[in-house]
Amino acid sequence: xxxxxxxxxxxxxxxxxxxxxxxxxxxxxxxxxxxxxxxxxxxxxxxxxxxxxxxxxxxxxxxxxxxxxxxxxxxxxxxxxxxxxxxxxxxxxxxxxxxxxxxxxxxxxxxxxxxxxxxxxxxxxxxxxxxxxxxxxxxxxxxxxxxxxxxxxxxxxxxxxxxxxxxxxxxxxxxxxxxxxxxxxxxxxxxxxxxxxxxxxxxxxxxxxxxxxxxxxxxxxxxxxxxxxxxxxxxxxxxxxxxxxxxxxxxxxxxxxxxxxxxxxxxxxxxxxxxxxxxxxxxxxxxxxxxxxxxxxxxxxxxxxxxxxxxxxxxxxxxxxxxxxxxxxxx
Amino acid sequence: xxxxxxxxxxxxxxxxxxxxxxxxxxxxxxxxxxxxxxxxxxxxxxxxxxxxxxxxxxxxxxxxxxxxxxxxxxxxxxxxxxxxxxxxxxxxxxxxxxxxxxxxxxxxxxxxxxxxxxxxxxxxxxxxxxxxxxxxxxxxxxxxxxxxxxxxxxxxxxxxxxxxxxxxxxxxxxxxxxxxxxxxxxxxxxxxxxxxxxxxxxxxxxxxxxxxxxxxxxxxxxxxxxxxxxxxxxxxxxxxxxxxxxxxxxxxxxxxxxxxxxxxxxxxxxxxxxxxxxxxxxxxxxxxxxxxxxxxxxxxxxxxxxxxxxxxxxxxxxxxxxxxxxxxxxxxxxxxxxxxxxxxxxxxxxxxxxxxxxxxxxxxxxxxxxxxxxxxxxxxxxxxxxxxxxxxxxxxxxxxxxxxxxxxxxxxxxxxxxxxxxxxxxxxxxxxxxxxxxxxxxxxxxxxxxxxxxxxxxxxxxxxxxxxxxxxxxxxxxxxxxxxxxxxxxxxxxxxxxxxxxx
Numbered sequence: 001x002x003x004x005x006x007x008x009x010x011x012x013x014x015x016x017x018x019x020x021x022x023x024x025x026x027x028x029x030x031x032x033x034x035x036x037x038x039x040x041x042x043x044x045x046x047x048x049x050x051x052x053x054x055x056x057x058x059x060x061x062x063x064x065x066x067x068x069x070x071x072x073x074x075x076x077x078x079x080x081x082x083x084x085x086x087x088x089x090x091x092x093x094x095x096x097x098x099x100x101x102x103x104x105x106x107x108x109x110x111x112x113x114x115x116x117x118x119x120x121x122x123x124x125x126x127x128x129x130x131x132x133x134x135x136x137x138x139x140x141x142x143x144x145x146x147x148x149x150x151x152x153x154x155x156x157x158x159x160x161x162x163x164x165x166x167x168x169x170x171x172x173x174x175x176x177x178x179x180x181x182x183x184x185x186x187x188x189x190x191x192x193x194x195x196x197x198x199x200x201x202x203x204x205x206x207x208x209x210x211x212x213x214x215x216x217x218x219x220x221x222x223x224x225x226x227x228x229x230x231x232x233x234x235x236x237x238x239x240x241x242x243x244x245x246x247x248x249x250x251x252x253x254x255x256x257x258x259x260x261x262x263x264x265x266x267x268x269x270x271x272x273x274x275x276x277x278x279x280x281x282x283x284x285x286x287x288x289x290x291x292x293x294x295x296x297x298x299x300x301x302x303x304x305x306x307x308x309x310x311x312x313x314x315x316x317x318x319x320x321x322x323x324x325x326x327x328x329x330x331x
Numbered sequence: 332x333x334x335x336x337x338x339x340x341x342x343x344x345x346x347x348x349x350x351x352x353x354x355x356x357x358x359x360x361x362x363x364x365x366x367x368x369x370x371x372x373x374x375x376x377x378x379x380x381x382x383x384x385x386x387x388x389x390x391x392x393x394x395x396x397x398x399x400x401x402x403x404x405x406x407x408x409x410x411x412x413x414x415x416x417x418x419x420x421x422x423x424x425x426x427x428x429x430x431x432x433x434x435x436x437x438x439x440x441x442x443x444x445x446x447x448x449x450x451x452x453x454x455x456x457x458x459x460x461x462x463x464x465x466x467x468x469x470x471x472x473x474x475x476x477x478x479x480x481x482x483x484x485x486x487x488x489x490x491x492x493x494x495x496x497x498x499x500x501x502x503x504x505x506x507x508x509x510x511x512x513x514x515x516x517x518x519x520x521x522x523x524x525x526x527x528x529x530x531x532x533x534x535x536x537x538x539x540x541x542x543x544x545x546x547x548x549x550x551x552x553x554x555x556x557x558x559x560x561x562x563x564x565x566x567x568x569x570x571x572x573x574x575x576x577x578x579x580x581x582x583x584x585x586x587x588x589x590x591x592x593x594x595x596x597x598x599x600x601x602x603x604x605x606x607x608x609x610x611x612x613x614x615x616x617x618x619x620x621x622x623x624x625x626x627x628x629x630x631x632x633x634x635x636x637x638x639x640x641x642x643x644x645x646x647x648x649x650x651x652x653x654x655x656x657x658x659x660x661x662x663x664x665x666x667x668x669x670x671x672x673x674x675x676x677x678x679x680x681x682x683x684x685x686x687x688x689x690x691x692x693x694x695x696x697x698x699x700x701x702x703x704x705x706x707x708x709x710x711x712x713x714x715x716x717x718x719x720x721x722x723x724x725x726x727x728x729x730x731x732x733x734x735x736x737x738x739x740x741x742x743x744x745x746x747x748x749x750x751x752x753x754x755x756x757x758x759x760x761x762x763x764x765x766x767x768x769x770x771x772x773x774x775x776x777x778x779x780x781x782x783x784x785x786x787x788x789x790x791x792x793x794x795x796x797x798x799x800x801x802x803x804x805x806x807x808x809x810x811x812x813x814x815x816x817x818x819x820x821x822x823x824x825x826x827x828x829x830x831x832x833x834x
Contacts, residue, residue, distance in 0.1 A: 203688070219661075
């Protein structure tokens, strides 16, 4: 009896070690790349200014990755987020030019994104298109829509406080600790984390991604859950678009081309499974940070761009391979 | 009785164990050329284990096999194919996007200069189909355009295209119409005349009588009887299949049926059930017997709103009408799916998530889910049902079949439903867990819950249930008390023997 209990606690320890590794895997990766560049470039890499810069560089991808995390946990994928970001910057600058206050313009951009998401959701739940195809179509269509709205030009917008979201803090702003855009990402991350963990809707997203049939059997509104996931996914992409606008200060229909792949990569490096049912908010943010650290570190090392791209690609493959290996061990 | 010279395959003293379970306990079997041997027995009697030994999927622990006078020891299914022992399974194994000819010659395409010789492929496929007497199937047709019956013929053509010496047909008619069955039999007779040795596995005894020359009965991993099909009456064969004491395996506490909790009237689904009526009382267990494909699962799914309903009335306690699964849960009905892995459980999720998925709101304030309380609830059921696991976080995919099933049932208990629909609740789990699940079902009924249980294993239905209704080709017959019927009668009703006699 006592022995049994001992064995139980032993196996519990091993289990918690596994979950700990799973949770910490991406963090260890982040610490490793950060440490590596800190050792190689001790003078100009691990400085407070550079660290703040890296946070700023992460904000756009990180915010969109929050939405993508939900999409991927639900067993889907969204290839259109780069186009949504561009569309969002265009809508915001158009609204500012019409004279709307900045907050209304930003909300308008986000609403446009959520509308795109609901179209994707309808395509997937009503027309039964696979998420890959539906969002591949929207990837092209929304980029086109953004260009059409902008008349294939960059739209210059009147200056407003929106432009300051991603500026490094000036001396009288130090009380904020982090730039407002970064705070936005952090608060949204807490929101999504809470949603996934503490609400029925969140648990349903995991269930749909893990096994849609089981979810249906248990009375989960599968279609509605998916619709909401894609609306949130595109909505968060549009919020990332607000940050992108703040960084660009103009509406640019060609911006963020290919960024959808960085966003998906961040989520996958963070430990989410493209098969669905798995993924964490913290992991995705850490995944996004890893990619920024590599990019920033490579620049500081004065490595050419192509080296940085190879390294980033390698990290994606290593991260997923490690994840597979861990899965095999558990099985 | 058997002409030794014509024997193509001998299996002698075949034994196979899985841990403590004895699947095969010294089975003897001879198959003659130009004859059809029927292999009969209930589910779990060892038919499929024996065929897996024959096809090289299992290695026997003891015993020998002789094929055409030579020792035959396949180490894997590929060996068996090389020795020209061919199987046609219930679930067809064709590549739906390829043509008939490509399927028939798959893996043995004639090659010249590194290219597949297409005309040769077409020709040999045509020959094989001609051998079956089916010129109507075109070799270039894509397989997914064919009917189920035609696909089965393609599969048989694949077997004879390699010049098979032994052909095994495993439950070949379970998804065929009466007309297609006759066509299949014509093919089997043709193959017989061409001197093929055929093993025919079925639990439709009428078919066995019609098509086979000899039969062998398996029970509990042993051959318990054999004979010439023509000279042994069906009743006697059923007697050999059943012949078992069924008593203490099934705990039964005294229970009295209460008010009606579920009333189903003339329920008709899209293809099945055709017509089903049933009344279920509180504190009662009603079993649904029938063959695979009779429409039992479809009946449960229609009740639960998982399959569309065409006609019929359903009254569940105070609620009248149809409903979605979500509605059914709130009305106090729950289901355990027959397919644990792909529907019943989300196997990558934790025990907790699986148990509480249908009722998350109940474990936290204001519609929020509190993971801590969720785990506490799960821990309670783990202890109560004695589920062997590491902790509540463990993915259910890592549990044994019996423990997985307990998790699936725990979901219904956590939801505290009044009516439990259990579809094959003991499929694929060990005997020990089976008994625990029987005990649990009994306990639930004595607490006043209503249970409908579908099972292909008759002794269990008669042992656990108060009443049993038989489903035959989509029609649900009236439920009768288990004290009034025995296995033989149920089996006759399920195989349509009685229906034939009434005509």
